[in-house]
Amino acid sequence: MRIQYDSPLYRPPSEARSVIFQVTLGCSFNECSFCDMYRSKEYTERPWDEVKKEIDAMVEYMPHARRFFLADGDALNLDTDYMIKITRYIRSKFPEAERISCYAMPMNILKKSKEDLLRMREAGLDMFYLGIESGSDIILRKVTKGAIAKTIIKSVNKAKDTGYVISCMIILGLGGRTYSKEHTHGTAEVISACAPHYVGTLTLHLDEGIRQEFHDKFGEPFVMIDDDESLDEMYDVVSGINVGPEDQIVFRANHGSNAYRIKGTFPQDKQDMLDQIRWLRQHPEVARPKGLRGF
Numbered sequence: 001m002r003i004q005y006d007s008p009l010y011r012p013p014s015e016a017r018s019v020i021f022q023v024t025l026g027c028s029f030n031e032c033s034f035c036d037m038y039r040s041k042e043y044t045e046r047p048w049d050e051v052k053k054e055i056d057a058m059v060e061y062m063p064h065a066r067r068f069f070l071a072d073g074d075a076l077n078l079d080t081d082y083m084i085k086i087t088r089y090i091r092s093k094f095p096e097a098e099r100i101s102c103y104a105m106p107m108n109i110l111k112k113s114k115e116d117l118l119r120m121r122e123a124g125l126d127m128f129y130l131g132i133e134s135g136s137d138i139i140l141r142k143v144t145k146g147a148i149a150k151t152i153i154k155s156v157n158k159a160k161d162t163g164y165v166i167s168c169m170i171i172l173g174l175g176g177r178t179y180s181k182e183h184t185h186g187t188a189e190v191i192s193a194c195a196p197h198y199v200g201t202l203t204l205h206l207d208e209g210i211r212q213e214f215h216d217k218f219g220e221p222f223v224m225i226d227d228d229e230s231l232d233e234m235y236d237v238v239s240g241i242n243v244g245p246e247d248q249i250v251f252r253a254n255h256g257s258n259a260y261r262i263k264g265t266f267p268q269d270k271q272d273m274l275d276q277i278r279w280l281r282q283h284p285e286v287a288r289p290k291g292l293r294g295f
């Protein structure tokens, strides 16, 4: 039996080589105005017999698989006992399994008790990918994210305190030109307050299908930032992040939507990253060609 994925299927770039099991379909929230990933799907939790059949089938093809990603948009919305059943079964069938991860919204994490998070961790769930998007409450409200800075910080800290690795995304340009400073200031503050293990940047891209909805929800004229301004936003975010040596943050702008790539680890590489950005600002010729950018 081959796995027939329910399209579209998304996973973080760092899970490109992972085995993917779709334990849910769609996103239980599906309201963020900048995201059309799961607009074509109704949120569904897949029954155990289907999930089990696919895990069993994958053992035949990839018995030595080490990394697993549970799709779709927020598998952490699953009931704790069901998630434990899935992760335990994967671990029992793939003895070389090193990591099981999924997407999570701040609310998914906050809805779980500390005990639930610990039980899932013990069962073998290791890592969450969480979209911070912006640390500004004004922008989070305008893009209908369903979270505010305080809940994002609380959820990331709760996940870290219960032993999870947490990788977060922020979106350059999400506040447009008007709220650019508000966006970078709030985002740097949130990252400093919760110090996720990984932070990746994306750059706002609005597909035709959701452009109007995004503008309507934003509630006032929205002007997209250009490549120079996205670099300026990156500079402001990097420069505003302040963490101690005990809070190592791997920072990367390597997603295909970004015009420029940078990487480094806070706090030790902060100055180096700022120097990289200053250099890039003088060398627009190294920007990723627009036709090669993807969201």
Ligand code: SF4
Pocket (backbone or CB within 6 Å): 027, 028, 029, 030, 031, 032, 035, 036, 037, 038, 073, 105, 131
């Ligand atoms: S950004 Fe995440 S939470 Fe928001 S609609 Fe998309 S998948 Fe759902």
